[in-house]
Amino acid sequence: MTLRAYRRAMSAASPLAGLWLKRRLRRGKEVEERLSERHGTPTLTRPDGPLVWLHGASVGELTAVFPLIQRLRERDVRVLVTSGTVTSAAVVKDRLPDDVLHQFIPLDAPRFVYRFLHHWRPDLGLFIESDLWPNLIVASAKGRIPLVLINGRMSExxxxxxxxxxxxxxxILGKFDMCLAQSALDAERFSELGLPIVHVTGNLKLDxxxxxxxxDKLAELQLAIADRQVFVAASTHPGxxxxxxxxxxxVRKTRPRLLTIIAPRHPHRGKDILSHAVAAGSRxxxxxxxxxxxxxxxxxVADTMGELGLLYRLAxxxxxxxxxxxxxGQNPIEAAKLGRPILHGPHIWNFADIYAALDAARGAEEIDNIGHMAMRISDLLKDAVTxxxxxxxxxxxxQRLGGALDRTVNELEPYLMQLRLSHQASNA
Known part of the structure; x- marks a missing residue:
């Protein structure tokens, strides 16, 4: 009943989609020349042959599957990537080969979804983590598109x-053929909610x-910073x-040359953060x-996009x-992969398993309050060996927790083999 009500509501609201998208466009959250994609009308041509469709909400989900996309390309299938944010589209353009297609995900109204699926006719749909749109999932299953939830995560x-x-x-979840979950707890939750087949393959972000x-930018910043010590606060939120x-x-009382770099999760907050710094007497x-x-x-204040790799190398x-x-909590894996000591607060349920492993290995540490944070920053800055x-x-x-990529590819191999066989049969 709830699903039927949702479908009716989205159908009724679809005539208002244009107004909603124009408002998002004014706020920089849409690309004007690609608004038609949000209505399910494509701006690219479907390529011939098998097509695997991957959908992720935004940058974090998509970057986790970049190595998987490379594995798919090596198996001679074309890849369509969908996402919902402007920044994710830019990352796909910058970091993936030109033969990987990108479209903005259509709004979850039945007629927009139908247009999208009718044009692209994907042979396999891979949904990343937990961005689950009911109409899109139900319509895909009705069109007999095999669906797999990969890197599946289900927060409490x-x-x-x-x-x-x-x-x-x-x-909704029962429409998926299979779920490849990040952890045993995620697998248990998906199973309880009705997913028919669930395997634990691990977190793709670790690979x-x-x-x-x-x-050039790194060298420029290193020259400007010189021998100063750097504390980076990454992906911060209001408060x-x-x-x-x-x-x-x-910390500056004992480490007067300390430079703190704050990289907010949402760069538009940069001016507000600067105001807080000035009000506190900082330059x-x-x-x-x-x-x-x-x-x-x-x-x-690093109020820019796509520069965390740069900032971590300075930290x-x-x-x-x-x-x-x-x-x-935000994803600590990238900082850990660059060998940086990590501090974090107590609210880390989004990556609970990874933080638990890092804390247990003493590769990260939880801080309880401002005083504790200042003390640990000061202690670590004084002790290069530690x-x-x-x-x-x-x-x-x-590194030890990796391997999810190989396990994921192994679970998907039967689907990929079927795609190749079907394509060969159609060309015979």
Whole structure:
């Protein structure tokens, strides 16, 4: 009943889609020349032969499957990637080969979904993590497109929500042929909600190479920073920046040349963070203005996209955001892959298994409050040997936990083989 009500509501709301998209366009959340894709009307031609469709919500989900996309290309299948954010489209363009197609995911209204599926006719649909659109899933299954949920993740909050609508959950999740879950707990939750076949394959993010960095920009920043020590607060959320600025103020009493770089999860908050820094008596700069930190800079706000690989390479210590406030924590894997000591708050349920492994190996550490953060930053900055030991422990941990890519490809191989056989038969 809930699913039918949702489908009727989305059908009724579809005439208003244009107004909603125009408002998002004004806020920089859509690409004007590609708005038709959100209505299910393609801007690219479907290629001949087998087509595997991967869908992820945004940058984090998609970058996790970049190595998988390469494995698919090696098996002579074409790949269509869909996502819902402007930044994810830019990352696909910058970091994937030209033969990988990208489209914005259509709004989840039945007629938009139908247009999308009618044009692309994917032979296999791979949904990443937990971005589950009911109409898209139901229509794909009705069109006999095999569906697999890969890198499946189900947070405690989402699980409680789905469980309160158990029949609806089964009506949607039951359309998947199989789920490849990140952990045993995720697998248990998906099974309880009605997914018929669930295997634990691990987290694909652990098999992604360390994030890249522009060599010229890195050299430019290294020259500007010189011999100063750097504390990077990555992917911060509202409510965390003030704590980081205060911790910086305290540490500067004994480490006066400390440079703190704050990279907000949402770059548009850069000016607000700068205002907080100035109000606290710190001298700040915005990276989006094209300026580099100088000897007097206290807080450098990296309000840009796609530069965490650059910032991690500069860092002596990294704090992972989304963990002081109740957001669930941001992904620590990239910082660990670059051998950086990691600090985090208590709210880390989005990556609970990974943080638990890092903490147990002493490659990361939980901090309880501003005073604790300032103390640990100061201690680590004074002790290069301990800093390296912590960073090395984190690196070894994420390397040990890898292997999800091979396990995922092995589980998908029967589907890929069927695609190749079907294609050969159609050409015979």
């Amino acid at each position: 909050q989402s699980f409680k929500g789905w469980r309160s609508l158990r029949r609806t959950a089964k009506a 992604v190479p360390a994030p890249p960095a522009d060599e 965390e920046d003030e704590a980081i600025i205060e911790a910086h103020r305290r 700040g700069m915005l990276r989006s203005y094209g300026v580099l930190p100088d000897d007097r800079t206290d807080i450098y 002596h210590i990294v704090f992972m955001g989304g963990s002081i406030v109740e957001h669930g 800093r390296k030991a912590v960073g090395d422990a984190g690196y070894r941990t994420v």
